[in-house]
Amino acid sequence: MRLAISGKGGVGKTTAEMQTASTFSDAGWDFVGEQWPSGPEGTSGPIEPDEDPIDFGGHGTHVAGTIAAQGGNGIGVCGVCWEGVNIMPIRVFGGEEGTADVIIEGLQRALDAGVDVVNMSYGGFFDNPIEHAKIIEMYNAGIILCAAAGNDGDGAIPYVGYPAAWDECIAVASIGPNDEWAYYSSYGPENEVDIAAPGGDVWLGQRAMILSTCVTWDGDVPMFDYEWMQGTSMACPHVAGAAALLLSNGVPPNEVRKRIEETARKPGTGTMDVRKFGNGILDVAAALTEGSIAISKPVKGST
Numbered sequence: 001m002r003l004a005i006s007g008k009g010g011v012g013k014t015t016a017e018m019q020t021a022s023t024f025s026d027a028g029w030d031f032v033g034e035q036w037p038s039g040p041e042g043t044s045g046p047i048e049p050d051e052d053p054i055d056f057g058g059h060g061t062h063v064a065g066t067i068a069a070q071g072g073n074g075i076g077v078c079g080v081c082w083e084g085v086n087i088m089p090i091r092v093f094g095g096e097e098g099t100a101d102v103i104i105e106g107l108q109r110a111l112d113a114g115v116d117v118v119n120m121s122y123g124g125f126f127d128n129p130i131e132h133a134k135i136i137e138m139y140n141a142g143i144i145l146c147a148a149a150g151n152d153g154d155g156a157i158p159y160v161g162y163p164a165a166w167d168e169c170i171a172v173a174s175i176g177p178n179d180e181w182a183y184y185s186s187y188g189p190e191n192e193v194d195i196a197a198p199g200g201d202v203w204l205g206q207r208a209m210i211l212s213t214c215v216t217w218d219g220d221v222p223m224f225d226y227e228w229m230q231g232t233s234m235a236c237p238h239v240a241g242a243a244a245l246l247l248s249n250g251v252p253p254n255e256v257r258k259r260i261e262e263t264a265r266k267p268g269t270g271t272m273d274v275r276k277f278g279n280g281i282l283d284v285a286a287a288l289t290e291g292s293i294a295i296s297k298p299v300k301g302s303t
Contacts, residue, residue: 003067003068003085003086003087003088003115003116003117003118003119003240003244004087004088004089004090004109004110004113004115004117004118004119030053030054030091031090031091031092031102031105031106031109053089053090053091054091055089055091055215056217058214058215058216058227058229059121059229059233060089060091061212061213061214061215062210062212062213062214062227062229062234063119063121063212063233063234063236063237064087064089064213064237065077065079065212065213065214065226066079066080066210066212066234066237066238066241067079067080067081067085067087067119067237067240067241067244068080068081068082068085068087068241068244069082069212069213070082076213076226077211077212077213077226079241080237080238080241080242080244080245080284081241081242081244081245081248083248084244084248085244085248088110088113088115090106090109090110091106092105092106092122093122098122098124100126100128100130100131103122103131104130104131104134107131107134107135107138108134110138110143111134111137111138111141111143115143116143116144116243116244116247116253117143117144117145117146117240117243117244117247118138118143118144118145118146118240119146119236119237119240120145120146120147120148120163120164120169120236121148121231121232121233121234121236121237122148122233123147123148123149123150123160123161123162123163123164123232124161124162125157125159125161125162126162127162127165128162131162131163132162132163132166135163135166135168135169136168138168139168142253142254144170144240144243144247144253144256144257145163145168145169145170146169146170146172146236146237146239146240146243147163147164147166147169147170147171147172147236148164148172148231148232148233148235148236149161149164149171149172149173149174149185149186149187149192149193149232149235150164150185150186150232151184151185151186151231151232151233152184152186153181153182153183153184153185153186153187153276154183154184158186158187158188159186159187159188159189159192160186160187160188160192160193161186164186164192165192170194170195170239170243170257170260170261171192171193171194171195171278172193172194172195172196172197172232172235172236172238172239173185173186173187173193173195173196173197173199173232173235173276173277173278174196174197174198174199174200174201174230174231174232174234174235175196175197175198175199175201175235175267175277175281176198176199176200176201176203176204176208177198177201177204177208178204178268178269179267179268179269179270179281180201180267180269180270181196181267181270181273181276181277182199182200182201182230183201183203184230184231184232185199185232185235185276186232187273187275187276188275190275191274191275191278193274193275193276193277193278194261194278194279195239195260195261195264195277195278195279195280195281195282196235196264196267196276196277196278196280196281196282197235197236197238197239197281197282198210198234198235198238198282199230199231199232199233199234199235200228200229200230200231200234201230202230206228207228209228209229209230209234210228210229210230210234211226211227211228212226212227212229212234213226214226214227214229238282239260239282242260242282242284242287243256243257243260245284245288246259246260246287246288249288259287259290260282260287261278261279262279263283263286263287263290264277264278264279264280264281264282264283265280265281265283265286266280266281267280267281
């Protein structure tokens with residue numbers, strides 16, 4: 001089962017947990033290129049786009065750890081699906097910025113590689129028809145598309161961004177450790193959110209954030225460790241990992257999204273606002289067994 005991670009960073013492939021976890025695909029690609037980070041050891045010049053998607057900010061490695069960090073070894077953290085998944089890192093953002101043409105190249109790379117699941121921990125407000133056409137092509141190919149809803153829930157325009165707002169994607173919102181909607185998690189303007197998953201809430205303290213594998217840099221030397229982060233970028237890989245786990249347990253691809261959404265559970269506290277929770281909170285055990293009561297939600301984009 002092959003899962004592509006597309007977004008702000010590559011993956012620190014030599015993280016101890018990731019070495020012993022799922023296999024990395026050699027089909028990954030860095031479509032951006034960048035200068036090495038500056039540091040005590042100086043710089044090593046520009047990095048050209050190539051087959052080694054280096055993670056400069058730790059974002060991609062953190063996402064990968066949530067999906068597939070090795071479990072049962074008494075080390076660090078445990079991913080949602082640490083057996084039987086082949087991670088294909090695709091880097092399409094330089095820092096916080098990305099362009100539609102580069103994103104489309106990354107999506108095409110995933111499509112050509114025959115991936116089963118794509119995790120898209122990125123987003124923007126522009127509804128690009130060419131990018132959407134590529135998403136539709138991937139959806140029609142049977143690929144399960146998971147996308148972060150966005151981190152503008154506490155802003156003047158709290159709406160779900162793209163690609164999450166497109167019907168073909170599972171739009172993932174964030175909750176904190178108490179099942180409450182995370183203050184930053186994007187929602188609306190209608191019913192774009194499909195499901196909620198743990199994304200962290202720093203207002204409740206550092207340990208209310210998401211701990212996962214991470215890489216930082218001392219000049220051009222990578223330093224591997226663990227880090228607390230929050231965001232719908234952290235919630236999205238919980239759902240992508242769940243999709244991978246269902247596939248690895250023999251659930252047909254055309255049933256995976258239905259299982260994930262229909263077995264979502266109500267929050268244990270507060271109210272069930274479908275604009276913020278979608279179908280509810282991800283329940284991996286229920287999705288594996290189809291053992292939960294489905295929560296109905298208006299069709300995405302309806303009034």
